[in-house]
Amino acid sequence: MNLTTALRGDIAGARRSPASAAVHTTASVHVQAQAARGGSIALQGVGKTYQSSAGKVQALHDIDLDIPAGRVFGIIGRSGAGKSSLLRLLNRLETPSTGEVRVDGIDLAGLDENALVELRRRIGMIFQHFNLLSAKTVAENVALPLKVAGVPREQRERRVEELLELVGLASKRDTYPSRLSGGQKQRVGIARALAHHPEILLCDEATSALDPETTQAILQLLREINRRMGITIVLITHEMSVIREIADDVLVLEQGEIAECGPVWQVFGSPRHAATRALLAPLQHELPDDIRRRLQATPPEGPYETIVRLRYSGDGGLEPELARIAALAGGRARLLHGGIDRIQGHAQGRLLLAVPGTRGLSEDASHPSNLSGIAHDFEVLGHVALA
Numbered sequence: 001m002n003l004t005t006a007l008r009g010d011i012a013g014a015r016r017s018p019a020s021a022a023v024h025t026t027a028s029v030h031v032q033a034q035a036a037r038g039g040s041i042a043l044q045g046v047g048k049t050y051q052s053s054a055g056k057v058q059a060l061h062d063i064d065l066d067i068p069a070g071r072v073f074g075i076i077g078r079s080g081a082g083k084s085s086l087l088r089l090l091n092r093l094e095t096p097s098t099g100e101v102r103v104d105g106i107d108l109a110g111l112d113e114n115a116l117v118e119l120r121r122r123i124g125m126i127f128q129h130f131n132l133l134s135a136k137t138v139a140e141n142v143a144l145p146l147k148v149a150g151v152p153r154e155q156r157e158r159r160v161e162e163l164l165e166l167v168g169l170a171s172k173r174d175t176y177p178s179r180l181s182g183g184q185k186q187r188v189g190i191a192r193a194l195a196h197h198p199e200i201l202l203c204d205e206a207t208s209a210l211d212p213e214t215t216q217a218i219l220q221l222l223r224e225i226n227r228r229m230g231i232t233i234v235l236i237t238h239e240m241s242v243i244r245e246i247a248d249d250v251l252v253l254e255q256g257e258i259a260e261c262g263p264v265w266q267v268f269g270s271p272r273h274a275a276t277r278a279l280l281a282p283l284q285h286e287l288p289d290d291i292r293r294r295l296q297a298t299p300p301e302g303p304y305e306t307i308v309r310l311r312y313s314g315d316g317g318l319e320p321e322l323a324r325i326a327a328l329a330g331g332r333a334r335l336l337h338g339g340i341d342r343i344q345g346h347a348q349g350r351l352l353l354a355v356p357g358t359r360g361l362s363e364d365a366s367h368p369s370n371l372s373g374i375a376h377d378f379e380v381l382g383h384v385a386l387a
């Protein structure tokens, strides 16, 4: 069996399987998610070089990656890091200059035109600017891929109804895109991308054009689609908050290379690469300016507070226990600033404490031996004189 035949067989199998049916009940949802086995992606030694008028641009170098079926996989990086190039390799909108891209074990380089069309039906895609046809209604936009594939009208209409129900747009079926909000347009984009029961959904900055509230709603919809249908989701973004909200795993790209990759809680809790730390900075609670201005390296004469930063990485189930923290300062620790997020069941974040009192008390309270075991690490940032 050659690769093309293998892929066609695979696709036909996927279509017959319950994994490709629309889901309406919780019980069938569960069965379907379990039955969905397709949708794994593997990259080996992948590089991408573009030829431009200014010369060669190496967008990706030597990328090795395994995305198991059914995961939500986030790719983040600064502008120009190579995110779009990587995403577009997964449905062969781009071809790698070196290495292999495999979907369910099949090397995409070996696909002929027909197999490529089938591949793209297995891999839906949504876009930052939605890419809807303005002269077609919501229902017509969603029906388009089915029409192109020659799906009979009755079947097409049934599927469109299911999809519009799924994305919460049943009442907008005859509306034109110009009369929809950004969030509604993206819902149409999602419905259209799901038309052929794909096993993989690629999201190209899908929420970058949306306000924060709509972003939340779209991310929630994508998460639900992943859970209910077992679809692998690969999304690219430049916002860590999107990754935190939806992804199981995250890959940080920096200048075309993998800076780090792993479960979201681990990468957020213990970022190892400077690029990751820079991307996380907007989510972190740094020292507020009013405190920074008053901070002194050595304890002043007279009453003062010591400012201590506790960090929680999510490792080993360690969580901020307020009673233990307060006990260290004789019940007088003050929570100044900070926040704890719960990511995949792991508590992580930073807390800034002011430990008030006399010279002896604050030094004692912020002593390393006292704080170890209360947080993953801590830092005495300095001292602030009390008026």
Ligand SMILES: Nc1ncnc2c1ncn2[C@@H]1O[C@H](COP(=O)(O)OP(=O)(O)OP(=O)(O)O)[C@@H](O)[C@H]1O
Binding pocket: 050, 051, 052, 057, 058, 059, 077, 078, 079, 080, 081, 082, 083, 084, 085, 086, 238
């Ligand atoms: N078609 C192309 N021709 C030449 N160079 C390209 C092409 N596409 C991308 N590049 C270059 O490859 C590098 C990676 O681009 P890519 O669009 O993949 O990054 P990105 O992380 O998605 O960036 P952004 O967040 O700004 O969209 C950049 O230096 C870019 O200029």
